[in-house]
Amino acid sequence: MGLHRWWQVTLLTLSLFLSCLVGGSQSYYDHESLDDFLCKQANKETERPRTGVVYNVSLPSNFTGMEVSVVRLHRFSLWSRGMNYSFFSLPPRILPQPNEKRITILFENLGNWSSHYFNVPNYTIVAPVFGVMAYNSSEKVLVDEKINFTTHGDPIRIRFPHVGQHGKNDTPICAEFSAGELVKFKNMTEPYVCEVYSQGHYTLVVPSFPSPKEPNSRSHSKRFTKWWVLGFVIGFVGLVILVLILLALVKEAKKRRIRKMERNSEGGELFDTFWIGETKLPSASMLRTQPTLEN
Template sequence: MGFHRWWQVTLVIVCLFSSSIVEGLQTYYDQESLDSFLRMQANKEIKNPRTGVLYNVSIPSNLTGMEVSVVRLRSFSLWSRGMNYSFFNLPPQIMSRPSQKRIAILYENLGNCSSHYYNVPNYTMVAPVLGVMAYSSSESALVGEKINFIVRGDPIKIWFPHVDERGRKGTPICARFTAKGLVKFRNMTKPYVCEVNRPGHYTLVIPSFSSPNEFHTQSHGKRFTTWWVLGFAIGFIGLVILALILLALIMEVKKRKIRKMEKNSAGEELFDTFWIGETKLPLASSLRTQPILEN
């Protein structure tokens, strides 16, 4: 393998190593992909669903900790009676937009996977992310396209039964995650209860740093980790580049020695060379006088 080939291979390795470091610093997964997967999983598992019956959706092992359920309702039933389930209370007078004959409600508890999909800058989540999603529903697909709610009466209530110690010591606030990646905040109306007026994903948060000492300690730890990772990456790339430079110098010195030996062996006259198999032989140019025809 030639030097240029080695150089290309090394550059590929360096790029892959650098990208793996960057990906290692990013621990969040795609939220839309999760929603699409849960929708397909519900359609795959639940065949011939009955209207008004709540079904649990099985979750693969890599999503252990999540709980997902789905129910199909008639729009009139949702408007007249609402729907209560676990941590969610959907009161009457809820309309779908666009209008649908049947609606599929997907209830999500992301559990210990919440922090993999959602993050609130400068805040700490003290409860799992709970989601209530609305979809169109038909005979061909239990869960169809995503739709919206219009709440004409009382707001939707979401209870958070699992709040960690940090949240119980302070006063959390409700956080709603929007499709554009923004976070909207709203105060709790009751302890660990959020009142909302649209489907989506919600959680409880507190400010990340409750005191100057805590802020200094955590920010120092983050800076140390970041600089350590960057320093390691820069050092590794520098060593690779240095090794390539040394390799180039060694190969150039060897080439010069070989050319000098070839020149000396030919009586100070440098010959061209050619290969026969794996043997390199000198090649002398033709010096014979060309014949001239006489009249």
Template sequence: MDQHKWWQVTWLFISIIMFLSSLVQTLQTYDHDSLEDFFCKQVNKCIKNPKTGIFYNTSLPSNYTGMKVRAVRMRTSSFYIRGLNYSLLNVPPRVVPQPNRKRMVILYENFGNWSSHYFNVPTNYTMVAPVFGFVAYTSSKNAFIENEKMNLVTQGKPILIHFHHVRLHGKNDTPICVKFLENGRLKFNNMSKPYVCEAFGTGHYTLVIPSSLYNKSLFDIWWVLGFVIGFVGLVLLVLVLVTLVKASKKRKIKKLEKNSENGEAFDTFWIGETKMPLGSMVRTQPVLIENDS
């Protein structure tokens, strides 16, 4: 087998194994609690001398591309009187932050295409929106975000979370709001308005629909994936067979050449790309025998 072609086949096979391995890894769930701690440290690291009422975007490392984190610091008294309006979040007035502190920070988290890595929904549901989270922390002059989390206690009116960029077009695709609780538990809520979750505290939220609505599209995806894998496997098999046949022919030719070197020397000639032994054309000279009779 030609060494260069052998390495090509081997590298293609390794690449397929690596792709399948990465596909399996995407199904794993990561720890979002440790990620939350990282967000807080990153905010404190990136934002220096923050001002009250200003929204700050936080830079994240390249391996977190797709996530978005913003933070805003407020006085708790102002938050209680006015509430808070943000593009995704609407907090009505008279929401009580606990424990009682002079300043607070609300951290906005959009997990984007990483949502399914950090949060799981039951197999009979499909996530149709990125996970959005908002968490309240105490704040002080010494630290933009302190380690102490705060609860937001609503008094009648709920906090509204708007999923503006999510629109489903099927007639039976009414989404359901989901809140992710501790220990992997979920809380399902119907929505009074389309694509708007009603929340009564901080946390992480998304929209889901029953998986049966996506069964056909998922089947199509797996069918295409299976076809591609099967086609690549067939190509690999053909390449392996061709290289094995060529290697077998080369071994036979080398054996013939070795035998010819150990015995009578033969000339050689070529047929296509194959080198063959050639016998001498000199014939034994005839001998005349005289008859005495």
């Protein structure tokens, strides 16, 4: 790695670190600085690019998870045939402004870095942020100054294959990040497909607040715990009451058995009684027959 390249990477990393310290957990990095860095990186990685060939741009290890590709096209080729690459479908009849002879398309997939560079208030990003940017190009410089392009036919189609979990009743919508951090929303034309008419960065979002048709999982868990504790208490109290009733029934049955024995004893010979604990038992006060001594 050259000294100049190392210096650029160091400055960008330092700026990201300082932004995180100043802004806290809610800070977001500057995506325009990222675009400039990616353009310089693309020029360094592709010294002798061929027209019509897609090149994957190597990034430093601290940008793991981000994917960037570039391709240089002739103006006539982009106008007549368009281009399909990865998750992007560029239709024919795209015209660069100004009308350059060669145009370079930069494809970005920010991956797990998406939420670090882009934020949608009151919405949650559920798909990677994809970017498609146009630059003028020459034989010596692959990526030069940023330009615009307009579509005079079908729209550009962006397909999002990796979509995070979201509520069953929350249908994602397309979000376009324009200049000045302005976000534009648009419904999907097909499941996880957005149609756009200009360059920029795009993703899918859902509302951050829970859908009224779908209860919050955390509140559902709290209600479940509450009813479980209440059911446990009621069951425990019921079990104690049942045990007390059984003990009372056993004690009453024992008393009835003793009373029955006393009634039976009243019909025959009288017996004395004595107590052992709470139990009253008969006791013979004299012997029935006297013993006789034999010679």
